[in-house]
Amino acid sequence: MDYLKFEDYITNYENLNSNEWITLYENVKSTSNGFKHDIFAFCALVNDDDEFIKEYLNDFEWGFSPDSFGHSYFEHVSRNIGNGKFEDEIFFVPGNESGDFEYLVAFRSFNRKYAVQVEINPKLIWYNNIVKIGDNYIDPNTDEIIIKISDNKIEVLTKYLKDFLCAYNKICVITFDHRRFALIDKKISGAQKTFSNNTSFFLYSINSYDYSDYNVLASIIGKSIIKPYKECHHKSLQYLVGDKEYSEFIYGIDIETGNLMKYTCDESKLANYFGANPEAPHFLTPIFFNKSVLNKYKTDTANYVISDGYIKYLDEWNLPFTINEEDKVVVWLGDLGRIPFDEQKHWSTENIPPKGAIEENFWKQQMESVFVDKILPEKWLFTLIGKLNEKFNDKYGAIIFNPLSEADNSIYSAFVTPVVNTVDEYKEYVIQFCKITCESINKKMVQKFVQEEKLKDAQGQALGSIGQLDVLFKELGITTGDNLINSLKLLYNSRNKLSGHTASLKAYNKLWKREENYSPNWIMDSKILLNSVNDSLNELIEELE
Numbered sequence: 001m002d003y004l005k006f007e008d009y010i011t012n013y014e015n016l017n018s019n020e021w022i023t024l025y026e027n028v029k030s031t032s033n034g035f036k037h038d039i040f041a042f043c044a045l046v047n048d049d050d051e052f053i054k055e056y057l058n059d060f061e062w063g064f065s066p067d068s069f070g071h072s073y074f075e076h077v078s079r080n081i082g083n084g085k086f087e088d089e090i091f092f093v094p095g096n097e098s099g100d101f102e103y104l105v106a107f108r109s110f111n112r113k114y115a116v117q118v119e120i121n122p123k124l125i126w127y128n129n130i131v132k133i134g135d136n137y138i139d140p141n142t143d144e145i146i147i148k149i150s151d152n153k154i155e156v157l158t159k160y161l162k163d164f165l166c167a168y169n170k171i172c173v174i175t176f177d178h179r180r181f182a183l184i185d186k187k188i189s190g191a192q193k194t195f196s197n198n199t200s201f202f203l204y205s206i207n208s209y210d211y212s213d214y215n216v217l218a219s220i221i222g223k224s225i226i227k228p229y230k231e232c233h234h235k236s237l238q239y240l241v242g243d244k245e246y247s248e249f250i251y252g253i254d255i256e257t258g259n260l261m262k263y264t265c266d267e268s269k270l271a272n273y274f275g276a277n278p279e280a281p282h283f284l285t286p287i288f289f290n291k292s293v294l295n296k297y298k299t300d301t302a303n304y305v306i307s308d309g310y311i312k313y314l315d316e317w318n319l320p321f322t323i324n325e326e327d328k329v330v331v332w333l334g335d336l337g338r339i340p341f342d343e344q345k346h347w348s349t350e351n352i353p354p355k356g357a358i359e360e361n362f363w364k365q366q367m368e369s370v371f372v373d374k375i376l377p378e379k380w381l382f383t384l385i386g387k388l389n390e391k392f393n394d395k396y397g398a399i400i401f402n403p404l405s406e407a408d409n410s411i412y413s414a415f416v417t418p419v420v421n422t423v424d425e426y427k428e429y430v431i432q433f434c435k436i437t438c439e440s441i442n443k444k445m446v447q448k449f450v451q452e453e454k455l456k457d458a459q460g461q462a463l464g465s466i467g468q469l470d471v472l473f474k475e476l477g478i479t480t481g482d483n484l485i486n487s488l489k490l491l492y493n494s495r496n497k498l499s500g501h502t503a504s505l506k507a508y509n510k511l512w513k514r515e516e517n518y519s520p521n522w523i524m525d526s527k528i529l530l531n532s533v534n535d536s537l538n539e540l541i542e543e544l545e
Contacts, residue, residue, distance in 0.1 A: 003035045003180055004206060004218040013200050013224045016174065022161055022226060023174070025105045025118055025154040036181040036214065042066050044101040045121075045170045048228060052100065053171060057201045060194075060222035062175040068098035070106035070119065096121075104172060105154060118154065120147070127164045128234070141303070141314060158226075165228030167237075172226035176202070181214040188216050200224040246337055247344035249287045250351050260353060265337035265344065272334075283334030284366075286358055291327050291419040293350035298419075301410035308379035309362060317343075320366060322375055326356030327523060332366070377530050378415050381436065384537040391544040396476075398445040400469070401437065408435055417526040423498065423505075426522035430495040430529070437533060438492045441465035446472045466492060480543045483536035491529050 016022065026041040044064055046052065056063065072095040078086040096103055104124060108117045130137040130146045137147035148155045165172055190207040202222020209215055246266040254261055263270075263281045271282045297304040297311050305312045312318040317339050321331045329350075336344055361375050389399040404411055411432050418425035446468045447455065454475070455468050463471065466488050473481025490511070497508040506516040512525070 003033070003037075004182060004216060006178065006180070006204060006218060006220050009176070009178055009220060010195060010202075010204065013174075013176070013202060013220075013222075014195065014197065016224045017158070017162075017199060017226060019158055021148070021155045022158050022172070023153065023155050024120075024172075025107070026176075027152045034182060038179040038181070039176075040178065041174060041176040042107065043104045043175065044069075044098075044173050045104050045165075045168070046101050046173055048165070048169050048171050053225060056173075057196065057198070057223075057225070060201055060203045062173075062223060064098045064101045064175075066107035067109075068101070069095060069103035070108040071095045101173070102170075120154065123168070124156070124161075124164055127167065128160070141316065143302075161226060162229045163233050165226065166230070166232040167234055168228075170228065173223055174226065175223045177219070177221045179217060179219040182216045182218075183214045184216055195222075199227070245341040247341065247348045249333060249336060249348060250353055251281050251285050251287055251333060253353050263333070265333050265335075267334050267337045270334050270337075281333060283332065285333040286330050286354065287333050287336065288352050288354050288356075289329040289331065289347060290350040290352060291323065291329055293329055293347055294416060294419050296346060298414045298416050301413045305413045306379075306416060307413070308383075309375040313339075313343075320362075322359040322362035324356040324359050328352070328355050330358055330362070376416075377527075377534060378417060381415075381530065381534055381537075382412065384534055384541065385436070387541050388537055388544070391541055395544055396449070398448070399442055400445070401440045402442050404435065404440065411435060417530065418523050421521060421523050423520075423522055426526060427495075427499045429526050430491060431499060433491055433529065433533075434495050438466055438488050441469050443468055450475050478540070478543060480536070480539040483539055484533070487529070487532040487536045491533065494525075494529065 012019065023041055024043045026039055028037060028039040030037045042062075046056075073093050075091045075093050077089050077091060079089060081087045095106075102121075104121050106119045106121070108119060110116075124147075125132075125137060128139060128146070131140045135149045136145050137149075138145050144157075146157050146160050161172060188206060188208045190205075192203060192205045194201070194203050196202075200222065202220050202224075204218075204220045206216065206218040209217055244266075246264045248262040248264050250260050250262055252261045253259070263285075267283060269277055269280060270285075271277045271280045294306065294311075297306050303314055309322060310318050310320055319331060319335055319339055321329055323329055331347070336347060339347075359375060385401050389401060392398065392400050415429075415432050415436065418429050443465050450468070450471050454471055455463050457463055457467070462468075466485060469488075470481065470485045473485070493511050494508065497504055497511055505520075508520070509516050509518045512520070514520075
């Protein structure tokens with residue numbers, strides 16, 4: 001009996017504006033618990049006019065139908081011009097509007113020859129440039145679901161809809177005709193009741209019928225409106241008229257008091273080379289951070305790219321940075337003011353007093369506009385591999401290292417020496433490092449240059465990729481190849497000792513020729529491996545030249 005009271009939908013429509021999701025379209029026919037459900041909801045847009053809305057909510061009539069939108073046609077109209085005369089006119093009706101209403105969802109049918117199609121007004125999709133992924137539309141920046149679509153239902157996130165309505169100065173009208181049928185023993189007296197407030201008007205009714213499969217029909221028919229926000233939150237508008245917030249950052253220590261000195265990153269309040277704010281810190285004041293500030297960016301490679309000297313968020317912003325010899329991240333104060341406030345707050349949590357100098361190549365690039373071939377050794381690795389492949393291909397018609405697979409492309413951005421001194425970070429680092437180098441060795445190329453028997457060990461088993469590359473270098477008389485082979489062996493075996501089936505710190509220390517109870521500095525070891533491989537790659541390039 002509770003189903004027949006429609007309390008679920010009545011509560012929903014009376015509180016529609018406070019719901020997290022708004023159903024724009026629903027067309028469900030189902031049976032459950034002996035009740036037959038016939039649920040239909042539709043929607044449209046109308047101008048945000050108080051007088052019109054007040055009058056519109058005086059009854060349960062919609063003012064449009066599902067057939068009002070979604071098809072174009074020409075209409076013949078005879079206009080009375082007086083004296084018993086009429087003037088014929090032909091008008092083109094584009095199909096996106098009907099009277100005062102504009103479609104938000106179009107219910108398109110095709111003479112029963114094809115299935116009905118339900119389409120969303122592109123204005124709603126274009127508003128924040130949301131993208132269709134599978135059955136849903138998502139925000140391409142946050143990956144948040146904005147519109148959910150199924151075969152018989154379309155829902156939109158309320159906050160998105162209300163912001164959209166504010167920009168277009170519209171009201172969204174949600175119309176509905178819901179019916180439930182039942183076969184029950186209890187006698188039902190017919191009844192009707194209207195529900196109304198400043199956002200809804202609908203009629204509830206229940207009646208007895210004499211049919212074989214049901215004897216009671218309950219229904220609600222009517223409409224609710226979704227009002228727009230009073231202020232629009234579209235990011236382009238906020239950029240133009242919003243009061244931007246700025247964080248303060250530590251830029252030094254007062255030599256007299258020992259207190260931390262902080263200043264805003266608001267560019268308009270900083271000194272520059274044109275004489276602005278001479279008493280303030282300069283735009284190009286170096287600000288220092290713990291390296292762990294990079295964790296957010298190296299783990300979210302779908303949205304962020306760490307390149308050689310820049311952190312980039314999609315096409316929204318980029319931030320120049322470097323890492324100094326103290327393993328501290330360094331960024332200019334003024335550049336911090338050019339990223340969103342939420343991002344500034346993230347950086348402020350890792351802000352520390354100045355420690356160490358600024359990396360030399362970063363200084364030359366940023367301050368002297370000098371072209372530099374590298375800033376970060378991690379990114380220099382990829383450049384060296386590219387140069388080596390180019391030189392080897394020029395000489396022998398092949399490359400030594402294959403590019404990473406599509407599934408591993410994120411490593412180009414994520415590959416950074418450990419930001420904290422833990423074995424887990426180091427494990428991830430050497431796994432990525434091996435994929436870039438050891439596991440990318442072009443064995444098919446090697447096998448073209450070297451006889452198969454020479455690529456086997458004493459037991460007749462095929463050598464691994466590093467062993468095969470070693471044989472190739474010797475066959476070609478490449479003398480600097482030994483250094484690269486030794487570096488790659490140390491890297492590969494370091495990964496195996498810690499990330500193999502049974503991790504062993506003792507075995508790792510033995511590999512590195514240390515005491516078995518030695519406590520490694522994982523950040524230092526990562527740099528040793530990186531510098532060793534980079535130096536040996538550089539030597540190979542010079543020999544091939």
